[in-house]
Amino acid sequence: MLENTYIVGFPRIGEQRELKKVLESYWAKNCSFDEVQKVASELKKRHWNYQKEAGISYISSNDFSFYDNVLDTAIMLNAIPKRFKNLRGEELYFAMSRGNKSSVAMEMTKWFNTNYHYIVPELSLEDEYKLNASKIINEYNEAKNLGIKTKINLIGPITFLALAKRVDRGDTFELLHKILPIYIELFYELSKLDEVVTIQIDEPIFVKDNDAKILSLIKPTYDALSLTTNNIKLIVTTYFEHSTEATKILVNTPIWGLGLDFLYGSENLASLELIANSDKNLIAGVVDGRNIWKNNFEKSLDLLSKISQKVEKDKIIISSSCSLLHTPFTLKYENKLDEKIKNWLSFACEKLEEVSLLSKVFYKGIENLDEKELKELNKNKDSNKSRKTSPLIHDKEVQNRVENFKTFNREGKYEERIKIQKEALKYDSLVTTTIGSFPQTSEIRKSRSDFKTNKITKEEYTKSMKDYIDECITFQEECNLDVLVHGEPERNDMVEYFGEQLKGYGFTLNGWVQSYGSRCVKPPFIYGDISRPKPMTVDWITYAQSKTKKIMKGMLTGPVTILNWSFVRDDKPRDEVSKQIAIALSDEVNDLQNAGIKIIQVDEAAFKEGYPLRKEKIKVYEDWSVRDFKICVSSAKKETQIHTHMCYSEFNDIIETIENMDADVISIETARSGNELLKIFKKHGYKQEVGPGVYDIHSPRIPSVEEIVKQIKALLEVLPKEQLWINPDCGLKTRKWEEVIPSLKNMVKAVEIIKKEN
Ligand code: GLN
Numbered sequence: 001m002l003e004n005t006y007i008v009g010f011p012r013i014g015e016q017r018e019l020k021k022v023l024e025s026y027w028a029k030n031c032s033f034d035e036v037q038k039v040a041s042e043l044k045k046r047h048w049n050y051q052k053e054a055g056i057s058y059i060s061s062n063d064f065s066f067y068d069n070v071l072d073t074a075i076m077l078n079a080i081p082k083r084f085k086n087l088r089g090e091e092l093y094f095a096m097s098r099g100n101k102s103s104v105a106m107e108m109t110k111w112f113n114t115n116y117h118y119i120v121p122e123l124s125l126e127d128e129y130k131l132n133a134s135k136i137i138n139e140y141n142e143a144k145n146l147g148i149k150t151k152i153n154l155i156g157p158i159t160f161l162a163l164a165k166r167v168d169r170g171d172t173f174e175l176l177h178k179i180l181p182i183y184i185e186l187f188y189e190l191s192k193l194d195e196v197v198t199i200q201i202d203e204p205i206f207v208k209d210n211d212a213k214i215l216s217l218i219k220p221t222y223d224a225l226s227l228t229t230n231n232i233k234l235i236v237t238t239y240f241e242h243s244t245e246a247t248k249i250l251v252n253t254p255i256w257g258l259g260l261d262f263l264y265g266s267e268n269l270a271s272l273e274l275i276a277n278s279d280k281n282l283i284a285g286v287v288d289g290r291n292i293w294k295n296n297f298e299k300s301l302d303l304l305s306k307i308s309q310k311v312e313k314d315k316i317i318i319s320s321s322c323s324l325l326h327t328p329f330t331l332k333y334e335n336k337l338d339e340k341i342k343n344w345l346s347f348a349c350e351k352l353e354e355v356s357l358l359s360k361v362f363y364k365g366i367e368n369l370d371e372k373e374l375k376e377l378n379k380n381k382d383s384n385k386s387r388k389t390s391p392l393i394h395d396k397e398v399q400n401r402v403e404n405f406k407t408f409n410r411e412g413k414y415e416e417r418i419k420i421q422k423e424a425l426k427y428d429s430l431v432t433t434t435i436g437s438f439p440q441t442s443e444i445r446k447s448r449s450d451f452k453t454n455k456i457t458k459e460e461y462t463k464s465m466k467d468y469i470d471e472c473i474t475f476q477e478e479c480n481l482d483v484l485v486h487g488e489p490e491r492n493d494m495v496e497y498f499g500e501q502l503k504g505y506g507f508t509l510n511g512w513v514q515s516y517g518s519r520c521v522k523p524p525f526i527y528g529d530i531s532r533p534k535p536m537t538v539d540w541i542t543y544a545q546s547k548t549k550k551i552m553k554g555m556l557t558g559p560v561t562i563l564n565w566s567f568v569r570d571d572k573p574r575d576e577v578s579k580q581i582a583i584a585l586s587d588e589v590n591d592l593q594n595a596g597i598k599i600i601q602v603d604e605a606a607f608k609e610g611y612p613l614r615k616e617k618i619k620v621y622e623d624w625s626v627r628d629f630k631i632c633v634s635s636a637k638k639e640t641q642i643h644t645h646m647c648y649s650e651f652n653d654i655i656e657t658i659e660n661m662d663a664d665v666i667s668i669e670t671a672r673s674g675n676e677l678l679k680i681f682k683k684h685g686y687k688q689e690v691g692p693g694v695y696d697i698h699s700p701r702i703p704s705v706e707e708i709v710k711q712i713k714a715l716l717e718v719l720p721k722e723q724l725w726i727n728p729d730c731g732l733k734t735r736k737w738e739e740v741i742p743s744l745k746n747m748v749k750a751v752e753i754i755k756k757e758n
């Protein structure tokens, strides 16, 4: 049999989230670590068998992890921060990932432009690295004992260093000479495992705009690794974008194969000639590892034929575009989905079949397919056709409106608007507010789920939400906050809540995707043209406004964030989908203001996350994302004040873009960095008002009055009081009331002190 089907990696959390459940039970001390290992072994076995049964020739080992593969790599190198040095085994592993009584966890951050989070390795020049290959070797043998010969997945040394941080300051790449020998030693060990051993090294960092210095490390590193022993087939894999610069270098090293993503990095096509002229095998990523749509075989076969015009057919291996970690497991439990829509979808298990069938069609040719294969091929054609023509997807009215929507700018210039607003809203400076959500108590969660499962009536549900809103208002008035919020009790999630009310959105029962450690998210998916059948937030917000004389802030999630936290249809450009959402939201803004709401906040928490990995693509993204924020608020009158909120803390590169969004007020996350972050606002001459978070909501700690006074004074050194709002870092939904009450009281007291002093 030809070895021509390949999966970059498989999800590990389990189709029933078995790993999540057993880990959390172990952490809660309800079961032993043996139990966790038992579940892990069952999952690995199941996942290997799925791939084997589907006819995948390159199945991975070491793609499993109890928490995260980057953390596993740190352990493999013995890169253990000092504070954990007295721990061993699983205790060490989970202390590094989750912290323990005496030590804080290692930092966690997003894996490229995905919603998967990895643990940031902490390195220093004085570390002594040594090889710990046991996990890798055990997993290989575990599969081998089941009769499955795996390729071994590793995170490459250059990506590892690029993602790590130096605790002793300095450049992580200075440590390459220390970790490369460990990788070489590892290769020696792995080469003993079999006659021929295949190793996949992931180097996704190669898809970024790398400077010459990083690029100069590639050749020596991969020369050294390839020459370790002569029975290793070394494959270097990149994904999420093209890796043109690195490919040019890698073809001149002795590696065996190159894995490229042709879906999210179609520019890789330009490298085919180089690859053809080298002796490299090409692992061609053509089945989408980041989305949930059924592969369009016609398109994929076209793409493969394009590739094979340059690269010899028997050097091409058909693959997923990246690890399937970023897709849900299987459609088999989705018994609530509309059958028509379900027929358009493909999750990890279904994608295995796609890779397999594609390879048969590609290598054998349609004329040589057997009856069953031919039937599958036709089924694929039919479902793609039904999707293309379905009335569920295409809404002429929406399309016309999108085409003719030309008003991007709201009425009036900022300078004019803010004057009118300050008069109408009667405020001067240092206005206090919060970001929107209040603690999500177990009672409100229960109410929501009881309502969903018809255990309580709509009236009972509404009453319990309104009671909670009342409590939030009473508390905020007691606190003497200036601008109030309703607290968001009706929202399970800031995207799902809107998705559920927009036409064109679908939901799965079991479409979980790992976000970090044991945590999973279940993103909704956009399958059709988006419209808003009726107002989504107006009843709750106007109810809340009716209960107070103070100003109630309306609360929406912005178009770019809705888009980034959903699976998006692939039959339309992203920016067009985003524009549809923006237009639907602009109607909501208009309804809110017509109902008497004077301040409306449009959250763009995921605005930065959506940034392209390549500089060359940033301008296009900024153009449409700013356009769509502006469309969303274009219906706001001069006197309606528009706020936005972004929860990340790097603004240097995007300050101008944020200013162009033209929100009247932006609240941002700054509490952990003092006033450092704000300096860019001053330097840039940012004109709109800013609410830099004055305390960190990610920690249960209650900030003292003195501390907040100090923080506000630091902020005042940078921006004048007329330009500043005072608020916490982010929404309070993950906190407890015991923490929120004193924290906000202290925040208001601090502002009173500052105002008296001035
Ligand atoms: N309004 C939302 C909240 O307060 C914002 C959440 C976010 O920025 N992630 O929860």
Ligand code: ZN
Pocket (backbone or CB within 6 Å): 435, 605, 645, 646, 647, 729, 730, 731
């Ligand atoms: Zn936030």
